[in-house]
Amino acid sequence: MSSVPDVTTSKADWRAWAFATRQSLPADLDPADVVAHLRAFLQGRGARRVLAYRALPGEPDMSALAQEFELFTTRTRYKPERHLTLHPWDTASEVSKFGYLQPPASAPQVALSSLDAVLLPGLAYDRHGVRMGYGGGFYDRLLPGFVGPSVGVVWSALTVPHLPREPHDCPVGWVATEQGLWQTEA
Numbered sequence: 001m002s003s004v005p006d007v008t009t010s011k012a013d014w015r016a017w018a019f020a021t022r023q024s025l026p027a028d029l030d031p032a033d034v035v036a037h038l039r040a041f042l043q044g045r046g047a048r049r050v051l052a053y054r055a056l057p058g059e060p061d062m063s064a065l066a067q068e069f070e071l072f073t074t075r076t077r078y079k080p081e082r083h084l085t086l087h088p089w090d091t092a093s094e095v096s097k098f099g100y101l102q103p104p105a106s107a108p109q110v111a112l113s114s115l116d117a118v119l120l121p122g123l124a125y126d127r128h129g130v131r132m133g134y135g136g137g138f139y140d141r142l143l144p145g146f147v148g149p150s151v152g153v154v155w156s157a158l159t160v161p162h163l164p165r166e167p168h169d170c171p172v173g174w175v176a177t178e179q180g181l182w183q184t185e186a
Helices: 011-024 032-043 063-067 139-144
Strands: 048-053 070-077 083-088 115-119 124-126 151-152 174-177 182-183
Touching: 011 124, 032 063, 032 151, 032 174, 032 182, 063 070, 063 115, 083 139, 115 139
Parallel strands: 048 070, 048 115, 115 151, 151 174
Antiparallel strands: 070 083, 174 182
16 A cells, blocks of 8 residues: 555545555455444434445445434436436436446436435545545535535545545545544634
8 A cells, every 4th residue: 555645636636546455455344343342333323314334345335234223325317417316215226327326317316405314425534524536526516405414434444634636626524444533623
């Protein structure tokens, strides 16, 4: 694994570092600890309806939370502009162009305001809740309209002190890893 880039390094180089770091992680990493931390957090806040993500290879899988919470997931849309629509978890039945399972275009939609919490994947997170995503800006468009807790989910090896931040970036309030869940710094 290469050394952590400097905060002034380009986002492309940060993504390359994050992918390389993710690939260097043990293949048997188990998301059970991440899920346990999230379960306790969500139950402690009385959350019932949770937006989660369908994991890509290398991301902690959130599907075990479906046993205790009503989960929802996203569909990537491009028209009239890039955005995410929200759908019941079990409607995800087709592979997106990014490689994750998503609901078909005709699946019933739910409003962001009807959800209690949002769990976001990421390549990396910093202590301020800044997310290094895949570069599409989809979650940065979604989160400004959400008032509940937003939690970034990532392996601990992919948490860093600082990531590059742009004005449109929408930080999360919490970060969950296999080592615990912590509130981000303002």
